[in-house]
Amino acid sequence: MAHVTPVEDAAARLYRVLSHEPASLFSDFDGTLSPMAPTPDGAALAPGVRDVLRALARRIELVGIVTGRAVNDARERVGVPELLYVGNHGLEWAERGVHVDHPVGIAAADSISTALHQIGAEIGSTLGLGGLVFEDKRLSGSIHYRLSEDPVTMGLALGEITERVAIAHGLHVASGKMVYELRPTASVSKGTALREIVLQRNLRSAVFLGDDVTDVDGFRALRALREGEGLPTLAVGVLTPDTAPSVIAESDLLLDGVDDVVRTLNALDHLLAADRIRATELES
Ligand SMILES: [Mg+2]
Structure with missing residues (x-):
């Protein structure tokens, strides 16, 4: 049986990794931020996700959505324009109005x-x-x-x-x-996109959340950044009734479904907010 990490512990681990700045937090969409829907068109963000993503984008250098959906589709469904969107499994990127196709x-x-x-x-x-x-x-x-x-x-x-x-x-x-x-090719994936973004922008830490087989490329890229570049990273697998064994095997910690993802992101936001308050107190 896969070992699920309690929300408070998971948030603390994310917080520790992301304290290495500039930091980055990336997430898949379907099955991670939105419950699996019968059809791709029926998928929508879980309640509370939009607000917490907006809050996190103010506290973390880079927050991104990394999905198999087309960028425009993902951006409409997420509805937070200040994020980076990587679509089509790494073949398409968009950020603040700039759109790049591989x-x-x-x-x-x-x-x-x-x-x-x-x-x-x-x-x-x-x-x-x-x-x-x-x-x-x-x-x-x-x-x-x-x-x-x-x-x-x-x-x-x-x-x-x-x-x-x-x-x-x-x-x-x-x-x-x-x-x-x-x-078009196996040589571009969520993993190659994540690696490129983190290295090009000199980010000092990275977290990625995902629930499916194509996310495992991302998990492996984060591990390679940790082992090869010495960067603190964390691969967060999301459990659903049909989670593939590779998602469980290749993630650093597991959360129990979309609800726990939302709770973990909110707990992380509280930890980062408390940080901000402490910093302001020290300055004054
Ligand atoms: Mg997914």
């Missing part, structure tokens, strides 16, 4: 669109399209099968077709919670 992603946009159509046609002629949600996110694509009648059978058939079509188009497949992701 050239590898732009080059693959047509292949992704064609491959999604081809996968739809093939699965449509065998198992049917019932319960499937295809998302063309421009620089990557997703096929969700959570709502299909028999997700196990659908997952197997869809996985085989997706893999074959992806290879034909020179694309890469990653799987997550009832979803296949079509990406």
